[in-house]
Amino acid sequence: MGNILEKIEQETSTTNERNLWGDLSPDIKPKKPEFEILESKIFRVTPQRPLQTHIEGFTEIRMVMYVQRVDFIVDLFDLYGIEKAEIIVGDSVVTKNRSSTEPEVFLRLAKLIEEGRLSVRVPKNNRTFHEKWILAEKDNEFSDIFGTANLTSRGSGISGKQSNQVRVRNIQGEYKNSEEYLELYDTYYWYHSNSEEYLDELVDLLKKDDAPDIEVVERWVSYTGSSSSADVTKVHAIIHEFQERALNDSTDPDVIMTELTTEANEAVLEEVVRILAPAGLQRDGRKIRATTRPFLDTRVSTFPLMTVNDDFVSLRVGSETINRTASNYDVAEIQKGINGIHSYVETIDRASCKNPRFAKMSIYEVMLYFLTSPFHHAYMKQGKRILGWEYQRGPKPLAIYGNTKNGKTYLLQYCSRLLTGSNNKVAAYDDDGFSATKVKNLLTWSSLFPIIYDDISDSKWGKRYMDQIVRSYWDNWWESGKNHSQLIVTSNKRIPQGQLKGRMKEVVMDARFEDNTANITHVSKIMSEENPIFLYFSKKYLELLNNGVDDKYDHTDCMNIGRLVMMELYEIAGIEIPDFFPNQPLEKVVDGNGLDWLSMINNGDVNWRVTPQKELYLSFTNNEDRYEVNRQMDLIPESIGPKRRGEKIIIPVPSEFTSWLRNSLPMFDVKRYSRNLKKLLKY
Numbered sequence: 001m002g003n004i005l006e007k008i009e010q011e012t013s014t015t016n017e018r019n020l021w022g023d024l025s026p027d028i029k030p031k032k033p034e035f036e037i038l039e040s041k042i043f044r045v046t047p048q049r050p051l052q053t054h055i056e057g058f059t060e061i062r063m064v065m066y067v068q069r070v071d072f073i074v075d076l077f078d079l080y081g082i083e084k085a086e087i088i089v090g091d092s093v094v095t096k097n098r099s100s101t102e103p104e105v106f107l108r109l110a111k112l113i114e115e116g117r118l119s120v121r122v123p124k125n126n127r128t129f130h131e132k133w134i135l136a137e138k139d140n141e142f143s144d145i146f147g148t149a150n151l152t153s154r155g156s157g158i159s160g161k162q163s164n165q166v167r168v169r170n171i172q173g174e175y176k177n178s179e180e181y182l183e184l185y186d187t188y189y190w191y192h193s194n195s196e197e198y199l200d201e202l203v204d205l206l207k208k209d210d211a212p213d214i215e216v217v218e219r220w221v222s223y224t225g226s227s228s229s230a231d232v233t234k235v236h237a238i239i240h241e242f243q244e245r246a247l248n249d250s251t252d253p254d255v256i257m258t259e260l261t262t263e264a265n266e267a268v269l270e271e272v273v274r275i276l277a278p279a280g281l282q283r284d285g286r287k288i289r290a291t292t293r294p295f296l297d298t299r300v301s302t303f304p305l306m307t308v309n310d311d312f313v314s315l316r317v318g319s320e321t322i323n324r325t326a327s328n329y330d331v332a333e334i335q336k337g338i339n340g341i342h343s344y345v346e347t348i349d350r351a352s353c354k355n356p357r358f359a360k361m362s363i364y365e366v367m368l369y370f371l372t373s374p375f376h377h378a379y380m381k382q383g384k385r386i387l388g389w390e391y392q393r394g395p396k397p398l399a400i401y402g403n404t405k406n407g408k409t410y411l412l413q414y415c416s417r418l419l420t421g422s423n424n425k426v427a428a429y430d431d432d433g434f435s436a437t438k439v440k441n442l443l444t445w446s447s448l449f450p451i452i453y454d455d456i457s458d459s460k461w462g463k464r465y466m467d468q469i470v471r472s473y474w475d476n477w478w479e480s481g482k483n484h485s486q487l488i489v490t491s492n493k494r495i496p497q498g499q500l501k502g503r504m505k506e507v508v509m510d511a512r513f514e515d516n517t518a519n520i521t522h523v524s525k526i527m528s529e530e531n532p533i534f535l536y537f538s539k540k541y542l543e544l545l546n547n548g549v550d551d552k553y554d555h556t557d558c559m560n561i562g563r564l565v566m567m568e569l570y571e572i573a574g575i576e577i578p579d580f581f582p583n584q585p586l587e588k589v590v591d592g593n594g595l596d597w598l599s600m601i602n603n604g605d606v607n608w609r610v611t612p613q614k615e616l617y618l619s620f621t622n623n624e625d626r627y628e629v630n631r632q633m634d635l636i637p638e639s640i641g642p643k644r645r646g647e648k649i650i651i652p653v654p655s656e657f658t659s660w661l662r663n664s665l666p667m668f669d670v671k672r673y674s675r676n677l678k679k680l681l682k683y
Helices: 002-012 070-078 091-096 103-114 179-193 200-208 213-222 232-250 266-279 292-300 331-350 356-387 408-420 436-443 466-473 499-503 517-528 533-547 560-573 592-602 626-633 654-663 675-680
Strands: 035-037 041-045 060-065 084-089 118-123 132-138 141-147 164-173 195-197 257-261 282-284 287-291 305-308 313-317 320-323 398-401 451-456 487-491 505-508 606-610 616-620 643-645 648-651
Touching (some): 060 179, 070 103, 132 179, 179 195, 195 436, 232 257, 232 287, 232 292, 232 313, 266 287, 266 292, 331 356, 331 533, 356 505, 408 487, 408 533, 436 451, 533 560, 592 606, 592 626, 626 643, 626 648
Parallel strands (some): 398 487, 451 487
Antiparallel strands (some): 132 141, 282 287, 313 320, 616 648, 643 648
């Protein structure tokens, strides 16, 4: 029970976002229960009382249903008053019923999904869920319905040809405070986390296709067999191979048509054609073909295509395919590139920040991450080769944290231009498009250009968005046979405690720029100047890869080779490496979170005491609310085990906390330590 309370509290106390069950904020303060658990009742499912009648009057449902008629899902909204639903069904049953279901039904489902009222999910990893389970909610009442009836014509009791029963248990009042409700939530979440979205491909197709919606649905319905029935890995491999061939062909003005002959089976070929047909792909037997440049223009209109060959990086952005690797080393150009990086890093001198050297190092770390990101797919392959194919953890996606006016957006623009060249601008995606479906769809483009999202909102850091995406990003979504983009986001929220903290790399932007014309003009001038550094960075990186770098592999640092590359470029350019160059991961040089806590304790914003039980209690002197307490707790390493109790933070072992603080003391630039801090550091 403690685990689920702890988990829900972490998810919901920092924001008021809705999770799977709404606004859950279990209160630890003892209070008289204001709910009543009614006695369970058993009902036979009959034509007079079909399964659906047990959810009539409720507004929100969660359902795990082994067999599901898709048209019955529409009825839940149109006939039974459901306003929001998440339904986990067997994928094979839904697929087999495609051809016998009217296109209007699927169009209605797609619209409900797009409106955010419906989520249809299917099991992952070849699992099968045999349960027939419904959880229903409305104001002051909750119902747990479990039985033998599927939501089909026979199972629901409408036909009268099948015998089934359901056990119904209701909780009235403030049911979210009940232990039973929380335990059911914990159980249901297992099914949610072991399933994935279904029908998202149709929703995306409706958005992209200019044809009338009903025609789009009819084409989708006419496709026989689920995409999951084809060899998905083979499909992606063929798309990747054809796309790379088209990129190479586009550099030759004499090549008009790209062709590829394959021995793939019918299901695979049909799936490839279905995905690439909007870009002009056609099939003739075992041969697929497309007019090269229009094909690439259509694909690139959605996402820039970047690929790495043996000795060069190519990029299709806009209507042009460009080579992003130099043929030879040009000392003057390398010097220009390095000096350009220095100019941008030194804009920190125009900002206010606690530690200028750390702030500069943070900016350089972000730039280096961008420069190495096209090679993270190769890093993942290297890790599999060295550590074994059972090793799942890939290069950590990057989260850039900072408050407003700290230059995050400008930095994203500058770094993306390092990859593309200053004349090729690639805009970051915004928060509205951040979901597992959208991100997974971008990965199907088989590009090595990073997926970049700017200003992710606090509500997207929960289990339905960031947690779901990051847990699957390299572990489940990566395939060796196709290119895999890295993920980069910026946010005004710190990475919260939990799995995300160990799965993402966080860089803190500790700077605040005054919003004046001089600052904007200065940064804009730097950004407008061509920086050729990636041409030489990619050349050196590929040379190292081709010569073998397994002896330099570090599973904790996906930028390790990139750091070596930059140091060699400094040597070629004859430029001294500055003290703000991150020659090892930033988190190993200095912990910005530790600096923040040192500052709060030193300034008297935090009081502390050690209890008779030898626990460290940390409390805030300015009466911080729960949100702010959680935000500050998220700065403490998860391994230290911080817990929030009311407005206090509890540390089980004080020496672990003080040891963490002492690691940041060399970068803590203050004239003197306060008595409050000095006394604490003795533990």
